[in-house]
Amino acid sequence: MEFYEVVRGRQSVRSFKPDPVPEDVLGRILEAFRAAPSWANTQAWELIMVSDAGLKKSLQSTLPAGNPATAAVVEAPVVAVVVGIAGRSGSYKGKAMTARGDWMLFDAGIAAEHLALAAAAEGLGTVHVAMFDFVKAGELLGVPGDRSVVDLIPLGYPARVPKRVERKPLSEFVFRDRHGDRYFPN
Ligand SMILES: Cc1cc2nc3c(=O)[nH]c(=O)nc-3n(C[C@H](O)[C@H](O)[C@H](O)COP(=O)(O)O)c2cc1C
Numbered sequence: 294m295e296f297y298e299v300v301r302g303r304q305s306v307r308s309f310k311p312d313p314v315p316e317d318v319l320g321r322i323l324e325a326f327r328a329a330p331s332w333a334n335t336q337a338w339e340l341i342m343v344s345d346a347g348l349k350k351s352l353q354s355t356l357p358a359g360n361p362a363t364a365a366v367v368e369a370p371v372v373a374v375v376v377g378i379a380g381r382s383g384s385y386k387g388k389a390m391t392a393r394g395d396w397m398l399f400d401a402g403i404a405a406e407h408l409a410l411a412a413a414a415e416g417l418g419t420v421h422v423a424m425f426d427f428v429k430a431g432e433l434l435g436v437p438g439d440r441s442v443v444d445l446i447p448l449g450y451p452a453r454v455p456k457r458v459e460r461k462p463l464s465e466f467v468f469r470d471r472h473g474d475r476y477f478p479n
Contacts, residue, residue, distance in 0.1 A: 306418025325411030329404035369447030418451035
């Protein structure tokens with residue numbers, strides 16, 4: 294699939310067929326995650342591919358009531374769990390290099406979206422799920438204390454094509470040279 298077609302075509306999918314994802318497809322998607330850039334190539338991330346039905350059910354219990362992705366976490370044949378490693382991204386010799394401190398979430402987010410776009414290119418659906426109890430999720434999956442679960446990504450063949458969620462127009466948020474000088478004046 295052409296790149297812009299993939300970018301425009303990716304949508305959050307929250308309803309999945311039970312069909313398993315072939316290993317070769319999963320392999321390509323994982324390579325896309327691996328290819329992501331990170332602060333000084335620190336790659337302060339890990340992935341746990343959860344397909345065990347009991348574990349998916351337990352993970353589901355970490356979502357608060359009303360999270361629209363609740364069903365997706367058990368319906369998807371696999372949930373890619375993005376784990377971030379603290380204190381590496383944005384630091385040099387243990388010292389934070391910017392006032393923002395740890396850049397792990399930023400790096401993990403880029404890599405997670407690489408995975409989501411690769412999945413879309415393979416005809417698969419995903420949704421980023423960040424509204425959950427990350428401490429409880431880490432305990433359930435045996436994640437060590439210097440690491441934390443950042444994102445749950447249910448992954449599988451879509452059962453339903455969702456309604457497209459609109460974006461604000463470029464004219465609203467792109468500026469030329471200085472903030473406030475519109476790049477696309479109306
Ligand atoms: C950091 C992040 C966290 C998100 N967390 C959730 C979530 O907990 N539950 C959910 O249903 N969707 C979640 N989403 C999906 C967004 O709601 C969705 O991307 C947004 O509404 C735009 O829709 P689209 O992805 O279909 O274009 C999350 C997305 C991002 C980027």
